[in-house]
Amino acid sequence: MRKPRSAKFTHEQQVMLDQVKQIAAGLGETLAPFTEVVVHDLRSPRHAILAIHNNLSGREVGDPATELGLARLADDDYPQVIANYANRFADGRRAKSTSIGIKDADGHYFAALCLNVDVTLFRSLSTLLEQFSLPKNAALKETLDPSSADAIRERIDRYAASLATTPQALRAEQRRALLQTLRDEGYLALRKSMETVAQHLGVSRATVYNAVK
Structure with missing residues (x-):
């Protein structure tokens, strides 16, 4: 059975999210220039993008969550790691993406770390x-x-x-x-x-x- 989701942003979630941001920054520097690294704060799905490194998609901080982010918000049993799936940037360039959902101690998704590789x-x-x-x-x-x-x-x-x-x-x-x-x-x-x-x-x-x- 799905546990009730708290409406409040917890201190634990924020601490974990701060660490995810540091991991994203390190991955961004290591995988530049061909991999975009994005941190999504799913607690605010309409303005989910919290950080973006090596911006290849043209998105900005404050842009909304993707379909995967919304799917995780709707279902805590949604796969936590989806690796190397085919994707495409807005201008048509092909990409290979990996999405990692971040859960809190109650098993609820509240963030995601995504990598988008420009294969072109x-x-x-x-x-x-x-x-x-x-x-x-x-x-x-x-x-x-x-x-x-x-x-x-x-x-x-x-x-x-x-x-x-x-x-x-x-x-x-x-x-x-x-x-x-x-x-x-x-x-x-x-x-x-x-x-x-x-x-x-x-x-x-x-x-x-x-x-x-």
């Missing part, structure tokens, strides 16, 4: 690792000779990966900084470079030209 980043990271493992001369030939559209796309991928995002998800100010970098490094002097950049960023050529101005 690993394509760019794989490219970086491949470059790193190449013999020195081959690596220099690949990265310092911007003689093809592939070189431009590869440079854009590396820039996006350094910001823990993907080329298509870059914000306007990030695109402007990227284009400045491409211009400084000589990529924009190449034939049809603007078309290549626009296609890889998923924007129009006009958007690219305006950002370069």
Whole structure:
């Protein structure tokens, strides 16, 4: 039988929640930049997000609880750990998530610790690792000779990966900084470079030209 849930926030719950926040901060630093770590205070489901590290989802502190959080509030027997389930960010990027429910001494859920891994980043990271493992001369030939559209796309991928995002998800100010970098490094002097950049960023050529101005 379900135990009655107290309407009050207990000192014990707050102490445990403070510890969960410290764990989240440590995980956030360890798993940066590709894992978002979120602490939910389920005692206030309409404003549940208490802390968010490596923000990949665009949510903010004070945003509401997710479906899993509400499910735990409704049922103390709901699974406490749900690991590595498929998820998706609002902008379409694929994610792998793990949700850990936190119970008090009475067995009631009152908080949750969630990890959301941006799996789309690993394509760019794989490219970086491949470059790193190449013999020195081959690596220099690949990265310092911007003689093809592939070189431009590869440079854009590396820039996006350094910001823990993907080329298509870059914000306007990030695109402007990227284009400045491409211009400084000589990529924009190449034939049809603007078309290549626009296609890889998923924007129009006009958007690219305006950002370069």
